[in-house]
Amino acid sequence: xxxxxxxxxxxxxxxxxxxxxxxxxxxxxxxxxxxxxxxxxxxxxxxxxxxxxxxxxxxxxxxxxxxxxxxxxxxxxxxxxxxxxxxxxxxxxxxxxxxxxxxxxxxxxxxxxxxxxxxxxxxxxxxxxxxxxxxxxxxxxxxxxxxxxxxxxxxxxxxxxxxxxxxxxxxxxxxxxxxxxxxxxxxxxxxxxxxxxxxxxxxxxxxxxxxxxxxxxxxxxxxxxxxxxxxxxxxxxxxxxxxxxxxxxxxxxxxxxxxxxxxxxxxxxxxxxxxxxxxxxxxxxxxxxxxxxxxxxxxxxxxxxxxxxxxxxxxxxxxxxxxxxxxxxxxxxxxxxxxxxxxxxxxxx
Ligand SMILES: *Cc1c(COP(=O)(O)O)cnc(C)c1O
Numbered sequence: 071x072x073x074x075x076x077x078x079x080x081x082x083x084x085x086x087x088x089x090x091x092x093x094x095x096x097x098x099x100x101x102x103x104x105x106x107x108x109x110x111x112x113x114x115x116x117x118x119x120x121x122x123x124x125x126x127x128x129x130x131x132x133x134x135x136x137x138x139x140x141x142x143x144x145x146x147x148x149x150x151x152x153x154x155x156x157x158x159x160x161x162x163x164x165x166x167x168x169x170x171x172x173x174x175x176x177x178x179x180x181x182x183x184x185x186x187x188x189x190x191x192x193x194x195x196x197x198x199x200x201x202x203x204x205x206x207x208x209x210x211x212x213x214x215x216x217x218x219x220x221x222x223x224x225x226x227x228x229x230x231x232x233x234x235x236x237x238x239x240x241x242x243x244x245x246x247x248x249x250x251x252x253x254x255x256x257x258x259x260x261x262x263x264x265x266x267x268x269x270x271x272x273x274x275x276x277x278x279x280x281x282x283x284x285x286x287x288x289x290x291x292x293x294x295x296x297x298x299x300x301x302x303x304x305x306x307x308x309x310x311x312x313x314x315x316x317x318x319x320x321x322x323x324x325x326x327x328x329x330x331x332x333x334x335x336x337x338x339x340x341x342x343x344x345x346x347x348x349x350x351x352x353x354x355x356x357x358x359x360x361x362x363x364x365x366x367x368x369x370x371x372x373x374x375x376x377x378x379x380x381x382x383x384x385x386x387x388x389x390x391x392x393x394x395x396x397x398x399x400x401x402x403x404x405x406x407x408x409x410x411x412x413x414x415x416x417x418x419x
Contacts, residue, residue: 071114071178073102073186078118086230088196093366094229098194098201101227102183105210106173108220114179116187119227125212129219135209137166137260140365141322143188143201143228143419144405151192152416153203154365154405155322156181162320163205166258171218175207184226185419191228192419199232202366231366238373238386239281239296239362242274243345245378248287249294249317256294256317263319267297279376281362285345286317292342299362299370300324304393305351307358308337323363327397329413334400336393345377352382359391360384369397 078099086096097119104114130136141159144152160180167174184203188195195201205226209219247270249263250256256263270282283301286292293312295301300321302311309331314320331338351357352375360372371394375382388394403409405416 071111071182073183074113074115075186075190076115076117077190083193086194088198088230091196091199091230091232093231094202094204096229098191098228098230100187100190101225102187104179104183104224106175106222106224109173111176111179114183116183116190122225124210127212127214128209129211129213130208132214133209133216134260134262135170135172135219137163137170137172137207137258139163139203139205139259141203141205142365142405143195143203145195145197145200146406146408148407150407151188151195151419152405152407153184153188153419155326155415156184156417158322158325158415159205162259162322163207166260167207169255169258170260172207172209173222175224179224180205180226183224185417187226187228188419194228194230196230196232199230201228202231203228237280239360239370240279241281241283241296241372241375242270242277242279243375243377244270244274244282244284245290246270248290249284249297251287252315252317254317257314257319259319264297271297279374283345283375291344291346293345293348294318295321296362299364299367302327302359302361302363302369302393303343303348303351303357304359304391305348306356308339309359309393310339310341310343312343313340321364323365323368323401326401326415327363327369330397330400331393334396336396348375349377349380349382352384357382357384359393361394368401369394 101119102116139159164174207224210221210223211219274282284294295318362370404411
């Protein structure tokens with residue numbers, strides 16, 4: 071499938087302050103756009119990043135058939151550009167699409183569009199960070215009937231970033247709202263899961279925290295995940311993360327970390343973990359590390375956990391967190407091709 075390329079006539083790159091990027095507020099010069107009507111893909115194009123016109127009847131805005139991905143491109147010391155676990159991100163995007171009754175995206179459309187986009191905007195991959203790539207995919211019918219849309223639009227755009235969380239996680243365990251329920255869409259990377267998390271996040275922030283930890287909807291006891299990250303706890307030298315049962319987003323960072331730990335002599339298990347167990351391990355000093363994992367943050371260390379009026383504080387000397395240190399370094403080395411990639415996770419574009 072041919073991709074038409076319309077290059078920008080004036081790059082915004084010279085205006086970017088790469089020393090102060092923050093997260094997701096600066097966008098690279100171009101975006102990839104593709105449309106689909108009744109399963110037929112057409113008008114694949116790379117155009118200057120900018121506004122698109124849309125009808126107020128756009129069905130995604132009304133009924134929420136809208137999903138996304140978050141992935142990263144890295145610059146190696148040799149100057150190559152790599153993308154981490156490209157096909158796994160597409161696989162997850164299509165799992166999300168299936169659950170929300172959306173047309174599947176063919177690999178050729180996604181991979182070619184993405185690779186050509188990243189090649190064109192290669193100068194936007196920071197030397198001190200990575201290029202965060204945000205594919206969005208949404209229903210684009212222009213009518214108000216409630217049913218699966220016949221037309222869809224895929225847009226891929228990108229943003230140069232340093233690291234998402236510059237501060238440690240100050241965790242409030244949420245005991246009122248729930249993020250996901252059995253049989254629902256917790257595993258889908260969709261806007262609705264974020265919309266329902268915002269109120270608790272805002273409340274947590276007002277009380278001096280910066281992230282919410284969600285519990286299961288039935289017992290209000292088993293840990294699920296953070297709003298944007300999966301959760302790991304190191305208790306008695308074993309890294310524990312909850313199993314992905316359908317209510318938890320199956321993080322690609324989470325999966326990478328489980329593989330790296332188990333292949334390098336670390337103890338790691340996926341099992342249900344109660345908040346009571348974490349608090350007890352914290353009280354008795356057996357909780358030695360806790361972190362959130364995701365593409366944006368990679369691995370964000372926890373400093374404080376607040377639950378039912380009690381606080382657990384963890385050491386902030388992260389050089390003494392062996393699991394976190396190992397994971398950060400090994401992942402970074404794989405993505406920048408400093409060590410072998412036995413898993414086939416890295417694509418050079
Ligand atoms: C994207 C996301 C994650 C992390 O997934 P990665 O593939 O590791 O980036 C975790 N939880 C939620 C709710 C997410 O949306």
